[in-house]
Amino acid sequence: MPPLKRSDLYTLETYAVERDAFRARVLAHKKRRKLHLGPHITLLFEDRLTIQYQIQEMLRIERIFEPDAIQDELDAYNPLIPSGRDLRATMLVEYPDMEERARELARLGGIEHRVRIEIEGHGRATTFADEDMPRSADDKTAAVHFLRFAFEPAQIDALRAGASLAVAIDDPRMPLRVEPDADTRRALLDDFA
Template sequence: MTHLTRESLWSLEDYAQHRPAFRTRAIAHKRLRTVHIGPNVTLLFEDETTIRYQIQEMLRVERTFEAAGIQDELDAYNPLIPDGGNLKATMLIEYPDETERKLRLQMLKGVERRTWVRVDGHDKVYAVADEDLARENEVKTSSVHFLRFELTEAMRRDLKAGNALAVGVDHPEYTHVVGEVAPETQASLAADLN
């Protein structure tokens, strides 16, 4: 997969023109690549489109047009684009009540490393989490994590051939499984792979 460059992004003026249509397309695309694992964990599987949207929105909101600022956004977000041998996801741990969220994030330390994907016929692949910086301390985990799932060549081949994809979390305080992601989601994720 290619990474985004300054030249591949729209300027702020151009983005203002393209934004309504691109935003509609990007939101639908993100919905297609979203998997809810139980009531409180969501994985948004990232790709070039989701990251392009994130960067363009950040530049828009922050009104960034200087080369250095644009490059900072590219450097922060490009690592979240799959490289053809893996799936990458943003993990969101969601508890609407602030008091409950604080307690659960203490109880769920390490949950990001107990999150997995499994191509039918193969073993689970546990996430490599937060390679950019630590999002967990001695007291609690974060409500947002960045995950990478490295797949073997056989797993990639079988996923692209249509073997079912399961996703789950097997943390002692949170155990949920999606036995088979929706076919349209699986097809979108398979497109990330070589």
């Protein structure tokens, strides 16, 4: 997927008019791209539309309209758009209770490095966590991580040919494995060029 450019974005004025309709479209789109690995871990697989929404909201909230500042936002968010050979996801570690969240984030230190995508008969995609900056300390993890799953061409071909796909956490502290439904699987396959 090509990176976003300034010309792809709404101006603040246009976004104010279009926001409700655009937001509804993005939220419907995100439903197909969201995968709950369990009650406390969710992956949102990003693409050009989800990232445009994030940028538009940031520009709106911060009232950013200067070209250089807009470019800074594009530079920060464009790395979250899949390249055509990978999938990119925001990983959310969600505990509504503050005390439980603090306790679990401490218990799950490094969990972001244990998330896997398995391709039937073709091993695992290579996982990279938080390439932009570390978000965990030795004694705890963060509530939000950015993951990139790099695929070999043969793995992509196998998925296109119908091989099953599973997302797993390979860690005894939270062993989880989920196969996306057909709708989510199709959305993810669309990310490969």
